[in-house]
Amino acid sequence: MAPHNDVEAFHEVLRSSRRILALCGAGLSASSGLPTFRGAGGFWRNYDATQLATVRAFKMDPGMVWLFYAYRRHLALKAEPNKGHKALAALARRNPDFLCLTQNVDNLSQRAQHPPSQLKCLHGSLFDIKCSNESCDWMQKGNFDDPFCAALAPASVDMPNGEPLPLLDPYHRVKHITEDELPKCPQCSSGLQRPGVVWFGEDLDAHMMMDISAWLRAQPVDLMFVIGTSAGVYPAAGYIDKARKLGARIVIINLEAEDEAEMFKVKPGDFAFGKDAAEILPVLLEPIIGKPNEEGEFEKP
């Protein structure tokens, strides 16, 4: 059997694969300059980023949680989709049987022209806004205001000459943002507006989950990409085992994928590439999407 990181052998498998699934995580957007959740990029001021992504944190200090998300919105708006997002979008255009599940909320896959029907944003979007009152169904799609509101302006500052943003320094005191300074829901007038992302302990969108289940049930899955994710957050990570049970070979693309401690995840017939997703995806997908043109775009078929 070919080694787990043999590109030629992977190309053979790709050419014979029709139904393809992908699960993407923060590592896909890392080379666009967006921080990941765990590891080096996982702290914001002195908060663990995963602790801020909770209803509890929002109830305790909505201003602080909003600052965190306002900063992520600003970064995502300034970032550009990378070759990894573009390669996946090109695969989707060429193969209608490719479905991409992303945990990312940064809108970069959409900006790379990934066909919407072939992209499921498991954890919502930074640019959707909803009401924090659970009994209110108000939602606004595609709000790209930056800053989101006047009180959150410190999160949207661009420092000259790459100097660090004061907001990111845990020793720099930030003015406490009160609830009165944050926008209220225009429908119920009582709840605060909040980011339309899924927080820990919250359910994923039921319709989206049903669509994904229907796709999985329809026919066997030939191949599944697991890209730039620590695959520790459920139900997202559960799709890896589901696809494996439906016959899929797994290809893991992650900086750590070939580390000794990670190799137990690579079963016989699977592939693992310990590379930057933005660099390796165009190489791996080349038999289907071709090479990028001079502008770095994969032309439409």
Ligand code: OAD
């Ligand atoms: P993590 O931060 O947990 O994992 C990112 C993974 O990407 C790590 O395994 C890195 O090794 C890898 N990585 C970093 N740079 C890379 C690069 N250039 N190319 C390839 N891989 C790279 O992020 P996620 O797995 O996406 O959920 O986190 C999952 C969920 O947990 C997020 O959607 C978010 C978070 O808390 C919610 O907010 C609900």
